[in-house]
Amino acid sequence: MLPGYHASWCPAKKVRVRKAAAVPYTIAEPCVDVLDKACIEECPVDCIYEGGRMLYIHPDECVDCGACEPVCPVEAIFYEDDVPDQWNDYVSANVDFFVELGSPGGAAKLGKVDYDPPFIKALPPMGEH
Numbered sequence: 001m002l003p004g005y006h007a008s009w010c011p012a013k014k015v016r017v018r019k020a021a022a023v024p025y026t027i028a029e030p031c032v033d034v035l036d037k038a039c040i041e042e043c044p045v046d047c048i049y050e051g052g053r054m055l056y057i058h059p060d061e062c063v064d065c066g067a068c069e070p071v072c073p074v075e076a077i078f079y080e081d082d083v084p085d086q087w088n089d090y091v092s093a094n095v096d097f098f099v100e101l102g103s104p105g106g107a108a109k110l111g112k113v114d115y116d117p118p119f120i121k122a123l124p125p126m127g128e129h
């Protein structure tokens, strides 16, 4: 099962279907090329992973505590209901990032992953430096 999805029984089709599960917290565009990692220090379960150009919150490992959100200096972290419309693609990006990785169970031991979802990889240089 992909991270960020869960199986549920569909009584109409009598099959198991895969549904997008809640993605509690999402990191959006202001993080791209900033990556100052203040959020990592706050996360009690080490579920904020470093990609090539930004950080990503694991949708299954996040325990929804909210500790990361206020410390981000560029306000890149949003609760799922609060993600601005123009950054909705980042909700799925935080899921896509983990399709290959699965659930590593901790970002520190994994280290930086040289991957970003294609639309993020294609963005022009951004951020404050």
Ligand code: SF4
Pocket (backbone or CB within 6 Å): 027, 030, 031, 034, 035, 036, 037, 038, 039, 040, 055, 071, 072, 073, 074, 075, 076, 077
């Ligand atoms: S604190 Fe904000 S800008 Fe820094 S890595 Fe975390 S989400 Fe990105």
Ligand code: SF4
Pocket (backbone or CB within 6 Å): 025, 042, 043, 044, 045, 046, 047, 048, 057, 061, 062, 063, 064, 065, 066, 067, 068, 069
């Ligand atoms: S909400 Fe809590 S558990 Fe989830 S990424 Fe932020 S600090 Fe980590």
